[in-house]
Each structure stands twice: as C-alpha cells, then as structure tokens.
Amino acid sequence: MKYAIPLLTVALLTACAEAPAPAETDAAQSNLTYPETRKGDVVDTYFGRQVADPYRWLEDDRSAETGAWVKAQNELTFSYLEQIPYRDSIRERLQDSWNFERLGAPFKEGDYTYFYRNDGLQNQFVLYRQKDDGEPEVFLDPNTFSADGTTSMASLSFSRDGSLAAYAISEGGSDWRKIIVIDVETGEQIGDVLEDIKFSGINWVGNEGFYYSSYDKPDGSALSAMTEQHKLYFHRLGTPQSEDQVVFGEKPEEIHRYVGASVTRDDRYLLVSASVSTSGNKLFIKDLENPEAGFTAIVETPSHDVSLLTAEGDTLYFLTNRDAPNRRVVMANAANPQPEHWQDVIPETNHVLRASTGAGYIFANYIVDAVAQVQQYDLEGNLVREIELPGVGSAGGFGGKADAEELFFSFANYTTPSSIYRFDPHTGESELFNRPETNFDPANYTSEQVFYTSQDGTRIPMIISYRNDLERDGTNPTILYGYGGFNISLTPSFSVANAVWMDMGGIYAVANIRGGGEYGKAWHDAGRQLNRQNVFDDFIAAGEYLIEENYTSSDKLAIRGGSNGGLLVAAVSTQRPDLFQVAIPAVGVLDMLRYHTFTAGAGWAYDYGTSEQSEEMFEYLLGYSPVHNVREGVNHPATMVTTADHDDRVVPAHSFKYAAELQAKDGGENPQLIRIDVNAGHGAGMPVSMVIDQAADVFSFILYNMGYSELPR
Incomplete structure (x- = not known):
C-alpha cells in the first residue's frame, strides 16, 4: 500500500x-x-x-x-x-513555536504498525514501527539521508504482505527521484537504486516488483529542459533497472505527458491513467492473469477525470466528474468497464465530492463552502451515517485496508492544530487519538x-x-x-x-x-x-x-x-x-x-x-x-x-x-x-x-x- x-x-x-x-x-x-x-x-x-x-x-x-x-x-x-x-x-x-511533537496517523503493514513522528525541530519526519504493544523503533530516518536535511523521503509503498518496502527520495527538492527497496526485517537493500524517476507512484504486484513512471532524461539541463513523453515501467526485483520494460507509453498511440498506474489489491488488474494535461485523462485496463492480454480502453478521450477508487473482485469503483461536474462514484464490471455500463453508487450532489475507502466502506468527503462534511456509505451506495466532525474545518483520512477494524482521520482549521481521531467504522464512534501540545x-x-x-x-x-x-x-x-x-x-x-x-x-x-x-x-x-x-x-x-x-x-x-x-x-x-x-x-x-x-x-x-x-x-x-x-x-x-x-x-x-x-x-x-x-x-x-x-x-x-x-x- x-x-x-x-x-x-x-x-x-x-x-x-x-x-x-x-x-x-x-x-x-x-x-x-x-x-x-x-x-x-x-x-x-x-x-x-x-x-x-x-x-x-x-x-x-x-x-x-x-x-x-x-x-x-x-x-x-x-x-x-x-x-x-x-x-x-x-x-x-x-x-x-515550532518545537512540539507532531504525529501522523498509524497504519498497519505486515506484522508492524507504522507512524511518522517529528519531535519538533527535526528537518524531516521520522518513520517508526512497532509490533503489537512493543516499544516503537526507528524504521527510516530521512534526517540521516543528507547532512543538511535537504534529501527527503518523497513516497513510500509496501509490498502486499508488508515484507518489502520501496521508498523514493528527493535530493535538493528536485522532482527527479530515486527509489530504494529494502527488506523490512533486516533493513537490507534489495537490488540497485533506481534512478531518474519523475512524477511516479510505486505500485506493487505481490512481492514480485512494482510499476513506476518516468521520462527519458532530457538533453541539456535536467532541471529546466522539457519532459514530454511519460512512460510506465515494471521493475522486477533482482534485476537491474536497465532491463525494466516499458509497459505503456512507447507506442505512438500511447504517448502522453503524464502516465500513472493502479493495481487492484488482488493483483488481478492493472489500470493506467494517461493524460496530456493536469485535467482530464484516458483510462485503460489490463488483465494481469492473462499474459497475452493487451490494454482495453475504459475511457478513450481525456475530456473528464476518472480514477480507480477501489475494487472488489471484478467490480471496479471509479471516482469521476464525467456527466457530474461535482463528481460521483460509479461501479462497473471489469469485463465491461466503459461509461455506458457505469452504475451510480454515490450520485452527484450540489457539493464537490472527494472520496476514500477503508474497512469495506466508501467515505464521501464533501466540500461545502470550502469546509468538510463527511458521509459513510457501503459499497452498494447505501448511506450508513453522516460522520460528526469535531468542528468546522477540514477532515482527511478515513482510508485503510478492506479488512481494517479501525480507521483514522485528521481534523484541522485555521485556529485548530491538526489532531488525529480514531474511528470505529462499524459503530461510527470516534475518539481523540492525538492532539499536539502547542502554546x-x-x-x-x-x-x-x-x-x-x-x-x-x-x-x-x-x-x-x-x-x-x-x-x-x-x-x-x-x-x-x-x-x-x-x-x-x-x-x-x-x-x-x-x-x-x-x-x-x-x-x-x-x-x-x-x-x-x-x-x-x-x-x-x-x-x-x-x-x-x-x-x-x-x-x-x-x-x-x-x-x-x-x-x-x-x-x-x-x-x-x-x-x-x-x-x-x-x-x-x-x-x-x-x-x-x-x-x-x-x-x-x-x-x-x-x-x-x-x-x-x-x-x-x-x-x-x-x-x-x-x-x-x-x-x-x-x-x-x-x-x-x-x-x-x-x-x-x-x-x-x-x-x-x-x-x-x-x-x-x-x-x-x-x-x-x-x-x-x-x-x-x-x-x-x-x-x-x-x-x-x-x-x-x-x-x-x-x-x-x-x-x-x-x-x-x-x-x-x-x-x-x-x-x-
């Protein structure tokens, strides 16, 4: 994840x-x-x-x-x-004023619970982990990546069973990244460092490897020269980066400025988003269980935004503004995923919709005059409850694995420091998990x-x-x-x-x-x-x-x-x-x-x-x-x-x-x-x-x- x-x-x-x-x-x-x-x-x-x-x-x-x-x-x-x-x-x-402890919401991967922490004036957040009720230990400390703190950890992704972690680093604030894979038990690096990666996720398939995106390194200055053709690669663990194959973005019809991937959590389907601008995208799907299968277009024109929200077997859930300027959640079968087969799960309303999933539910986070209102739905689109927030402001989170027994969300506004709440998705009850102690x-x-x-x-x-x-x-x-x-x-x-x-x-x-x-x-x-x-x-x-x-x-x-x-x-x-x-x-x-x-x-x-x-x-x-x-x-x-x-x-x-x-x-x-x-x-x-x-x-x-x-x- x-x-x-x-x-x-x-x-x-x-x-x-x-x-x-x-x-x-x-x-x-x-x-x-x-x-x-x-x-x-x-x-x-x-x-x-x-x-x-x-x-x-x-x-x-x-x-x-x-x-x-x-x-x-x-x-x-x-x-x-x-x-x-x-x-x-x-x-x-x-x-x-800055010198106070800040914590991130905990998340579970494999046998460990992980969380980010900054003791106050540390240049970068440190990633900790612990087993059950054991003592927390440092897992990754980006403050050790460079003497002046200018090398940061830009993203992190765990393999399906949580035994491997891939993290991207940014040096000097550049969008060009390096990806390092480690064994979570030993901390040992697996394979070589992957280099020259830009605007990329890290999307695992089991423990075999992961998809990432990048451009060819441009002629001239790497910091200012144009980057036009984004490509999706698959890196198989144990092989050099030079052997990584282009999965999407090399054929003439596949050339786009931004290409990204999603893999359903059962590793069955690969979805590829392709766009030429920051708004609107095409969407393609590939059955990973069929080696001979090519990509099938879900959306062929980049007139609207559509992204995979989650999947349950062959049922795909999308968040989209197609025929819904304020966005809606739809579902479709992977065999017929095109818009004409979409069914509304959460229809469009008068308010802009953002959505996340966790514990088998969809959380609709609406923007109402720039502040949050959150509603919980089941996967059939039935309203479970409206979630009571601690006040008027912004709420984030509510995401997690499908089998999670508890979720977390954050709440903040311009006069309230960001606090973390533990949420029971079955009862709707929430309790304060952490509030920073500030002056x-x-x-x-x-x-x-x-x-x-x-x-x-x-x-x-x-x-x-x-x-x-x-x-x-x-x-x-x-x-x-x-x-x-x-x-x-x-x-x-x-x-x-x-x-x-x-x-x-x-x-x-x-x-x-x-x-x-x-x-x-x-x-x-x-x-x-x-x-x-x-x-x-x-x-x-x-x-x-x-x-x-x-x-x-x-x-x-x-x-x-x-x-x-x-x-x-x-x-x-x-x-x-x-x-x-x-x-x-x-x-x-x-x-x-x-x-x-x-x-x-x-x-x-x-x-x-x-x-x-x-x-x-x-x-x-x-x-x-x-x-x-x-x-x-x-x-x-x-x-x-x-x-x-x-x-x-x-x-x-x-x-x-x-x-x-x-x-x-x-x-x-x-x-x-x-x-x-x-x-x-x-x-x-x-x-x-x-x-x-x-x-x-x-x-x-x-x-x-x-x-x-x-x-x-």
Whole structure:
C-alpha cells in the first residue's frame, strides 16, 4: 500500500509582536543599488508581433553568468534583511513555536504498525514501527539521508504482505527521484537504486516488483529542459533497472505527458491513467492473469477525470466528474468497464465530492463552502451515517485496508492544530487519538467566513482569522492568501506560522477564488484560459473588501501565494500596485509566453492556454503575463520574489526574469528583491530549518515594509 509523507503545512508569513502597535518609520523606504542585469537582444515573433525578451539568458541555469547573478542578488537581499533589527527575534520565536511533537496517523503493514513522528525541530519526519504493544523503533530516518536535511523521503509503498518496502527520495527538492527497496526485517537493500524517476507512484504486484513512471532524461539541463513523453515501467526485483520494460507509453498511440498506474489489491488488474494535461485523462485496463492480454480502453478521450477508487473482485469503483461536474462514484464490471455500463453508487450532489475507502466502506468527503462534511456509505451506495466532525474545518483520512477494524482521520482549521481521531467504522464512534501540545489556544481566536462580491457580481467566499480582541480599526497588518487554479481547493488548515501571525495581532485571510475546485468544474472553468482575469479580479476584490470592512488598509496589506498563486500575486501587483503594500510571489509561473517550454510546463495548458495556441490566446496571455507587464516608472508594492535553484516544477527563470524587470523599471522607493534558496525545490520536502529561515525572512520583510521599526516588548 502507498503512503504519503506528512507535509508541514506552512504559510511562510509570521508575526512576532504583542500589542500595542509598534512605532512606525520610513526606514524601509531606501534606495537600493541593484546588481547589474545584462539586457540581451532576443526578440520573438508571435502572430506577426515582436516581443522582446531581454533576460532570456537567465533561463540557462547552468551558465556561470546566471550563477554570478544569483549570487549577487542573494547578497543584496540578505544584506537588506540583515538590517532589520527584529529579524533574529522572529526566527527565535518561530523556532520556539515550532518545537512540539507532531504525529501522523498509524497504519498497519505486515506484522508492524507504522507512524511518522517529528519531535519538533527535526528537518524531516521520522518513520517508526512497532509490533503489537512493543516499544516503537526507528524504521527510516530521512534526517540521516543528507547532512543538511535537504534529501527527503518523497513516497513510500509496501509490498502486499508488508515484507518489502520501496521508498523514493528527493535530493535538493528536485522532482527527479530515486527509489530504494529494502527488506523490512533486516533493513537490507534489495537490488540497485533506481534512478531518474519523475512524477511516479510505486505500485506493487505481490512481492514480485512494482510499476513506476518516468521520462527519458532530457538533453541539456535536467532541471529546466522539457519532459514530454511519460512512460510506465515494471521493475522486477533482482534485476537491474536497465532491463525494466516499458509497459505503456512507447507506442505512438500511447504517448502522453503524464502516465500513472493502479493495481487492484488482488493483483488481478492493472489500470493506467494517461493524460496530456493536469485535467482530464484516458483510462485503460489490463488483465494481469492473462499474459497475452493487451490494454482495453475504459475511457478513450481525456475530456473528464476518472480514477480507480477501489475494487472488489471484478467490480471496479471509479471516482469521476464525467456527466457530474461535482463528481460521483460509479461501479462497473471489469469485463465491461466503459461509461455506458457505469452504475451510480454515490450520485452527484450540489457539493464537490472527494472520496476514500477503508474497512469495506466508501467515505464521501464533501466540500461545502470550502469546509468538510463527511458521509459513510457501503459499497452498494447505501448511506450508513453522516460522520460528526469535531468542528468546522477540514477532515482527511478515513482510508485503510478492506479488512481494517479501525480507521483514522485528521481534523484541522485555521485556529485548530491538526489532531488525529480514531474511528470505529462499524459503530461510527470516534475518539481523540492525538492532539499536539502547542502554546496556541484556539479559544482565543476567531475564524469567520464571509462572502464578498467580485467585479462581475460573483459571490466569493473568504475565511478571515484573527485574535478575539482584535479591533477592526483599519490598522491591522493583514496577509491575504490565494491560489485560484488547477481545480485545487483551499480548505482550512493549521500552520505554526499563521498561529504566530495571529497571536501577534495579525489577520490571515484566505480567498476561495475562481479557478480552484471549491465549487466543482464550473468554478474551475470560470478561472482558466480566457477567463483567467476572473481570478485576478476575485483576489483584488478580496483586498478591497478587507479595506472597506475596516479590517486593514492598503499600507498594512500584504499578499502571498505560491506556484500558480505566485502568478496570482505578481499579476495583481502589476494590475493594482496601489492596493497592496507588500507582495510575496513564491515559485511563481511568471513568463506566460514561455512557461510551456520548460520541464512539464506544457501540461498546464488546460488552465493557461499557450502563446502558440491562437492569436487571441497570445494577446490574452501577453495582457497579464507578469514578466511582460511591469510598467516603467510605476511605484510597485515592496516585493520579495522567492524561488529555489532546484525548482524543476516552476523553473526559477520565471522569478529571475520578473525580478530583473522590477529592478529595471520600478519608479518608487520600495525594495524589489529576490530571495533564492540553494539546494531546494518547489517546496515539498524542504527541511524545517530552511522553512523557518525563509519564514523569518519573509515576515521581517513584510513588517519592515509596513513601516514597523521595532517589535513591541
């Protein structure tokens, strides 16, 4: 069975001061001498229109000139941060707040029960195991994988009987992985380390071996060159990787950008998902008991999403948005698995459905105005019960083996640390299994949901969290966070950083803007391609609401987002620079004319469109692309772009080029800086020490540029 590694939920914006409000100063407004950034003469032509790309040379992550530019930019940024008098105090506060034990939900494999644990400040979670009521022992400790904690365990999967474990590691945050197989009793490695694996699961067949996915290593830079043809391989234990055969993805009709596998738990059927973008997939099935059998198409066109949820013998259960924009669960016989034979198990409702299975049941986890409601069904689709959750927030888990006697789920919101509950699937009773001991008391905080109106009249939800004694007098330092893309829903979660921010009198607001998945496919579609401006308008309207309702003011409003959210922050910064005081675009997609030419970026075209798609699409992208819309002489918000040198998801060239444009064209005195982590990637697996350092720097930058000269005592 496969298990996700616990991720530290971190908003890299924190605060570190008690009321009363600190003194304000103009110290943040100072002229900086930026490193010289050479302008080249590259010009591209799109549909007869010429577009200059003077910083194209920064796309070469292997050149000495780019390396020197990165070094010079970091020297400037860190010299600026070092002058902030309370930066070290913030870091100390973060370390103190982070230093508490965190546990993951236990799971059973073979003769052992496993669980993840972090004692507080460990860079990576440690995997423990124990037999029955025996003493826990360390099974895998990723903190020993590298001296600086930058090598992480990215995924883990056990063979059917639990006697073997395969785990993937990421070095320096890269999406390229290595897979190592060990004997769980002895800890000895089985066979060679598998290398150059990317965007892959580990799907066992008995104890024989497993399926994994990867691309051919590209010519040029492994961190930025395009990766187009994803292939599914089978690795048989005891054989070298060079002998692994391509199972799917080599024939012309099988070429796709993303290919993944599922194996039914009886090892009877292999299902392969194939897609060219991040939305929509084809689905194929193969009978593993018939060596001569080929693949049979279940869904032949990638117009919708469909995935295997579970299987009982020849009965397959799928989660899909085909003919159900909010998703439904259907079942079909493996002999006739095509859509015309599907039968509803859990029909579509007015709310977006996420689902998991365990103990022979299906758990329907609905998103209702961005918060969770969970219902338990049997495999025939009969409602067993609605599960009472500990409060209003997000619930996850409820997954496990079909014969499990108990399951576990987690619950959290913006003011409640993530806690684990033990759940009896037969009685519906739940009990607290673990609640972390922190210095944060949820009773002292409020998390309220409001609805505001966007420019076109659309009603948008937003959750605003703050300390109970906060006064809405328009002076509160506020962080507005958003994402708005790829059908991803921002549901309530707890982070140490946000807790510190609120504890110090700050407001943390999350807008559930269009482009996400909070209200199903229609909400997603309303924010993609030629509708992308809706996403920006929704976020701008959120900022205006916070000001109009006297939560904050423009000079106390910071915006933050990462990846697609980095695009959001940079785009609204160029469109409404007057509305925000500080902008923190993290690992953002910022060059919308060329994003699809790097790594797997072409797979994002469903959301963005491409500059070669049509003249209309080109003009639309050019109209909001942050790199191309930094205006000469405009006073932009104080900006600190953040990225990392090993980000091969959204390559750092996006951030490099945007920062260069800001430094060359900004007409005000606000700093326009870029902070580049070394030996780090898109964010997953980042060691705690690095997360804390970045959080301290980001928050110092925000407070300093809101005019705070000191932290109150």
